Amino acid sequence: LAKTTQPISMDSYEGQEVNITCSHNNIATNDYITWYQQFPSQGPRFIIQGYKTKVTNEVASLFIPADRKSSTLSLPRVSLSDTAVYYCLVVPDRGSTLGRLYFGRGTQLTVWP
């Protein structure tokens, strides 16, 4: 499975847009990019998934360039409640990944008033 690299931490202020970039140079043709969010003392929560170009939902947007070697999670107008750890994962579309999903350390986003 493709390894990912993302910043350990980021800081922002309320109302700003936050972009967290993840590198996945070894991504395979049929891999999807998935992002999770984890609040303190809670389990991670799936927030968005994409294959190419742009995906948007009520929580975030995911931008994936044509070469797919990186992706950017965009959080519009963050609030204090967006303070969390954000994980970038790369997973195959087909076949068994059972037991091989790797969350890594993620990016600790801290939003300040």
Next chain:
Amino acid sequence: ETGVTQTPRHLVMGMTNKKSLKCEQHLGHNAMYWYKQSAKKPLELMFVYSLEERVENNSVPSRFSPECPNSSHLFLHLHTLQPEDSALYLCASSSQGREETQYFGPGTRLLVL
């Protein structure tokens, strides 16, 4: 609410005790997972159960014993734990073949004295 419940939410036990953690999912999923999350460390996958296979992390000590009586319930039996086993234990479920979209429970915060 993610559809995955865990009990108890908090547990304090001595090193000679035997206890069990319980997880139940109401999502119709057929794969369930146990993770361990220690302070400042990445999520560590411990065990996975699905319809067709069980996957174990070979580094998990035998003092942790999983049980999956059906697709909706998952247990983690604990015996003669060590203080370093203190951590947040998370249960998750997914549809088989859709491991990238896991739904996590709130976790059990375990303290071993």
